[in-house]
Amino acid sequence: MQKYFEESLQYYNPKASLVEENAKMLIPESHELHVGPSACARRLSIGAYRRHAEDRITNLYITEEDIISGSYEDIIPDAVEDLLELLEKRPRVIILYVTCIDDLLGTDHEALLMLLKQRFQDIRFITCHVDPIVMDRSIKPGMKMLEQLYSVLEKSDLREKSINLVGNKFPLSDKSEFRRIINSVGWKIKEMNACKTFDEYNEMGKSSLNVVVDPIAKYAAEHMERALDIPFLLTYNSYDLDIIEENYKKIFMTIDEKMPKLRSYQDNTKKQINDTVKYLKNIPIVIDNGAVSRSIPLARALDKYGFNVKLVFDGTIIFSDVEDLEWLRENRPDIKIADGRNFNIMNMKNNLGDCLCIGFSSGYTLGAKHIVERLPSCLAFGYDGVDLLMDFIICAYDTVIDYEKIREQSEAWKYKSIK
Known part of the structure; x- marks a missing residue:
C-alpha cells in the first residue's frame, strides 16, 4: 500500500496515562x-x-x-x-x-x-x-x-443463533443498543472478553456469524472462516451515523431477520451531537490514533457534524481508512494530517492555542488543557458509542488537565501492587 508519510526519527512522549489497555485479550483459563x-x-x-x-x-x-x-x-x-x-x-x-x-x-x-x-x-x-x-x-x-x-477454538457442526464480536479489546457495554437489538430477535452476542471459562470461550466456535469491529481483526476472521466455517462481515466500529445504520442493515440481512426500527436511537444521538457542538463553542479539535484505532474516519465524522477539527495525528494509515483520507485531502485540505511519531511534531506545540485533544499523546505534545485520554475499543458499538464519545468530549471540555497529577498517579502502581 502507498506510504503517506516519510520515515524519520520518531518521537514518543512519556506514557503518563492512568489506564493502560490490555490489548492482548487473555483467553480464559x-x-x-x-x-x-x-x-x-x-x-x-x-x-x-x-x-x-x-x-x-x-x-x-x-x-x-x-x-x-x-x-x-x-x-x-x-x-x-x-x-x-x-x-x-x-x-x-x-x-x-x-x-x-x-x-x-x-x-x-x-x-x-x-x-x-x-x-x-x-x-x-x-x-x-x-x-x-x-x-x-x-x-x-x-x-x-x-x-x-x-485458533484454539474447535470447529463445530452445530450452528447457534449467535454472533461473535471479533476484534474488541473490551466487552461490549451493557448500555449498547446493539446488544438489545440483537437479543430482541432471538440472537445473542458472544465475545472473548466476556467469557469466564475456556469452555464458554470455545462455544464461540458454534456461532453463525463473525462481526469484525476492528480492521486489525480481519486477518483472524478470514482464518476462522476457513478453519471453523463461520462467515464474517466487515462492520468496523464507526462514529458516522450513516455507516452505523449501514452496518446494522448488513448484519440483519446476513442473519435473515427483520431489522427493528432505529429512529429513536438515531434521533437521541443526533440531539446529543448537536448539543455537544454548541457546547464546545467552536474550540479546535485534535485527534490521534492513540485514542482510537481509526482516527481518520473519526475526523471525517466529527467534521460532518460541525465540530472544528483542525489536526489529526496518525502516521500509520491502514487499508480501511484510505477512502476517508483521500476525501479529507480533497474536500477539507484545512484539516492537517500529520505523522504523530515524527520528531518535528514537537514544533507544533501551542500552535493551536486552546484546543481539545482526543488522545493523550496529541494532548501531551501540544500542551492542551482539555484531553479525552482514550476511547475504549468497542466498549460501545453503534449509536451508544457516539453517545459515549459526546459524554467524554463534554467532560474533557469542562476539565483542565493536571499533567503532574497524572504522572504521580501513573507511577503509584509500584507502591500499590507490591505489598
Missing part, C-alpha cells in the same frame, strides 16, 4: 509464558503489574549462552513442566510469547508446538510474536496475535 532476554521481560512485567495480571504471566529468561549454543528451543518444554508444577491451577491454554530476537534465531514453531502437544496432551499451545521490528509488514504482529488467539 490461559497462562502466558514470555520467552526472551531479561531486558525485554522487564517491560512486560511492569505492564502485568499495572494491569494486576501478574498471576497470568511468567517469564522465561534466555541468556547469551542459550542463544549461541542453540539450546533456546530445547529449554522451553522443560520450562513448561516446571511452570505447571508451580501453578495452583493447570491452564487449558499456554500462550508462548516470543520477542524480536526469535526472528533472528529462526525458531521452528510448528515443530516446537508439536513437541509440546505430544508431551502435554491436555493443554493447547499457541505462539505469538511481540515484535516491533516487523511493524511495516502487511501482516503485523497484532493481526497475527489475534489469529492465534482465536
Whole structure:
C-alpha cells in the first residue's frame, strides 16, 4: 500500500496515562509464558503489574549462552513442566510469547508446538510474536496475535443463533443498543472478553456469524472462516451515523431477520451531537490514533457534524481508512494530517492555542488543557458509542488537565501492587 508519510526519527512522549489497555485479550483459563532476554521481560512485567495480571504471566529468561549454543528451543518444554508444577491451577491454554530476537534465531514453531502437544496432551499451545521490528509488514504482529488467539477454538457442526464480536479489546457495554437489538430477535452476542471459562470461550466456535469491529481483526476472521466455517462481515466500529445504520442493515440481512426500527436511537444521538457542538463553542479539535484505532474516519465524522477539527495525528494509515483520507485531502485540505511519531511534531506545540485533544499523546505534545485520554475499543458499538464519545468530549471540555497529577498517579502502581 502507498506510504503517506516519510520515515524519520520518531518521537514518543512519556506514557503518563492512568489506564493502560490490555490489548492482548487473555483467553480464559490461559497462562502466558514470555520467552526472551531479561531486558525485554522487564517491560512486560511492569505492564502485568499495572494491569494486576501478574498471576497470568511468567517469564522465561534466555541468556547469551542459550542463544549461541542453540539450546533456546530445547529449554522451553522443560520450562513448561516446571511452570505447571508451580501453578495452583493447570491452564487449558499456554500462550508462548516470543520477542524480536526469535526472528533472528529462526525458531521452528510448528515443530516446537508439536513437541509440546505430544508431551502435554491436555493443554493447547499457541505462539505469538511481540515484535516491533516487523511493524511495516502487511501482516503485523497484532493481526497475527489475534489469529492465534482465536485458533484454539474447535470447529463445530452445530450452528447457534449467535454472533461473535471479533476484534474488541473490551466487552461490549451493557448500555449498547446493539446488544438489545440483537437479543430482541432471538440472537445473542458472544465475545472473548466476556467469557469466564475456556469452555464458554470455545462455544464461540458454534456461532453463525463473525462481526469484525476492528480492521486489525480481519486477518483472524478470514482464518476462522476457513478453519471453523463461520462467515464474517466487515462492520468496523464507526462514529458516522450513516455507516452505523449501514452496518446494522448488513448484519440483519446476513442473519435473515427483520431489522427493528432505529429512529429513536438515531434521533437521541443526533440531539446529543448537536448539543455537544454548541457546547464546545467552536474550540479546535485534535485527534490521534492513540485514542482510537481509526482516527481518520473519526475526523471525517466529527467534521460532518460541525465540530472544528483542525489536526489529526496518525502516521500509520491502514487499508480501511484510505477512502476517508483521500476525501479529507480533497474536500477539507484545512484539516492537517500529520505523522504523530515524527520528531518535528514537537514544533507544533501551542500552535493551536486552546484546543481539545482526543488522545493523550496529541494532548501531551501540544500542551492542551482539555484531553479525552482514550476511547475504549468497542466498549460501545453503534449509536451508544457516539453517545459515549459526546459524554467524554463534554467532560474533557469542562476539565483542565493536571499533567503532574497524572504522572504521580501513573507511577503509584509500584507502591500499590507490591505489598
